[in-house]
Amino acid sequence: MTSGGYKPVNTVRHTTTTVSKRKRSSISDSSNIHEPLHRPHSSLAPGPNRKPSKSSRRRRRIRNERISSSVERQWVFSPSDSRNLKDKLVLVSYNLLGVDNASNHMDLYYNIPSQHLDWNRRKHLICKEISRYNATILCLQEVDRFDDLDSLLKNRGFQGVHKRRTGEASDGCSVFWKEKLFKLLHHQEIEFNRFGLRNNVAQLCVLEMNCEDPESKLREQSSEQTSTSPRRLVVGNIHVLFNPKRGDIKLGQVRLLLERAYKLSQEWGNIPVAIAGDLNSTPESAIYDFVASADLDTQLHDRRQISGQCEIETNQRSFRNHYAVSASQTNEWSQEELQLATGGQTSTHVRHQLKLNSAYAGVPGTHRTRDQCGEPLATTCHSKFQGTVDYIWHTKELVPLKVLETLPTDVLRRTRGLPSEKWGSDHLAIACELGFVSE
Known part of the structure; x- marks a missing residue:
């Protein structure tokens, strides 16, 4: 969905998008106008004297959980020839x-059994899941129990760095890497509040592939291959502000991360860049298009709709998003908003110098899990939202060899929201294998 004259470069899917996750206490319950994820058909809805019993609801929930838990996530491979790509990583x-x-926003998880929200259970589910994917680099968001994760992941061969959000929030971002396969050369923390861009944070890490580990499976060099300099890359990790009304701040945070990533890449010899995280923006949004196209004219968009929130229609009933803007309102940006979005540039355009591609858009998927751009149909699912806000981007020196499909939307609906018996978060992990293009 678009507004204010915005026409995305890519073909977009035609599913309805709303707010991804409510993280601001100022949003009142009166804004909860979205349809529940699991609503019975009118012909099956209980009448005045036909309310389902507690036991029947419990049996239905258990049955749906068993169905959803039986579905395994599959790797989908790129059709491109990757035989010459010897150096690989799984991000x-x-x-x-x-x-x-979770505890501060229980309205998002009112239909989730309490045991599925228990961190002592979820942390083990998450770590076991990561192990199944043979991950070598992790970009994690909403981490507020870093010590727990650090201890569990160290047992799996990972080393990591963490950056907590500024202000009162306790969560932050963490980057981990397999210690035998990579070493950290540089870690840069971005505190967005230093630029007037709220208390979110981001990380940039320069990692070098360890060529000396004889057990490393990342380097499959033949005896005839000549030695080259070690593979290095910049890894960016971000959790963008949620508030849809402040698209200027969202855009400013994304812009600043991409500027810093490009600069760091140049300082280390024009090395490849991979950017991952929760952008709190949908694939049909102007922010997504900015990342993909490297240019955005702010005057074509209303900052309150720039991340994908807009008026929606569901089942022939009209709803207005709490943050939606009527068509009569203009795309005016104040000088302060422009400075936050563009970094104080005199132009109203926002640009970045990285040429980024989406890992998922680069590997064809199926209509059950992907939109028409190739992005997942859903990377997060709770009582107020099911859709995509999480992404992995990469420069041309990296090629996606395979991606981990998300769950079909009908399976997600059966769960009645995440976390569940099998999945430890209200987001689904996204993952890809990237290969270094031969020099």
């Missing part, structure tokens, strides 16, 4: 659902 991006965020 996983995962919003873990902060413990404090």
Whole structure:
């Protein structure tokens, strides 16, 4: 969905999008106008004297959980020839659902059994899941129990760095890497509040592939291959502000991360870049298009709709998003908003110098899990939203060899929201294998 004259470069899917996750206490219950994820058909809805019993509801929930738990996520491989790509890595991006965020917003999880929200259970589910994907680099968001994760992931061979959000929030971002396969050369923290861009944070890490580990499966060099300099890359990790009304701040945060990533890449010899995280923006949004096309004219968009929120229609009933803007309103940006979005540039355009491609859009999927752009149909699912806000981007020096499909939307609906018996967060991990293009 678009507004204010915005016409995305890519073909977009025609599903309805709304707010991804409510993280601001100022949003009142009166804004909860969205349809529930699981609503019975009118012909099956109970009448005045036909209310389902508690036991029948419990049996239905258990049956749906068993169905959804039996579905395995599959790797989908690129049709391109990758035989010459010897140096590979598996990057996983995962919003873990902060413990404090979950407890402060229980209205998003009212139909989730309490044991599925228990961190002591979820942390083990998450770590076991990561192990199944043979991940080598992790970009994690909403981490507010870093010590727990650090301990569990160390047992699996990972080393990591963490950056907590500024302000009162307790969660932050973490990057982990397999210690035998990579070493950290540089870690840069971005505190967006230093630029007037709220208390969110981001990370940039320069990682070098370890060529000396004889057990490393990332380097499959033949005896005839000549030695080259070690593979290095910049890994960016971000959790963008949620508030849809402040598209200027969202855009400013994304812009600043991409500027810093490009600069760091140049400083280390024009090395490849991979960016992952929760952008709190949908695939049909102007922010998504900015990342993909490297240019955005702010004057064509209303900042309150720039991340994908807009007026929607569901089942022939009209709803207005709490943050939606009527068509009569203009796309006016104040000088302060322009400075936050563009970094103080005199132009109303926002640009970045990285040429980024989406890992998922680069590997064809199926209509059950992908939109028409190739992005997942859903990377997060709770009582107020089912849709995509999580992404992995990469420069041309990296090629996606396979991606981990998300769950079909009908399976997600059966869960009645995440976390569930099998999945430890209200987001699904997204993952891809990237190969370094031969020099």
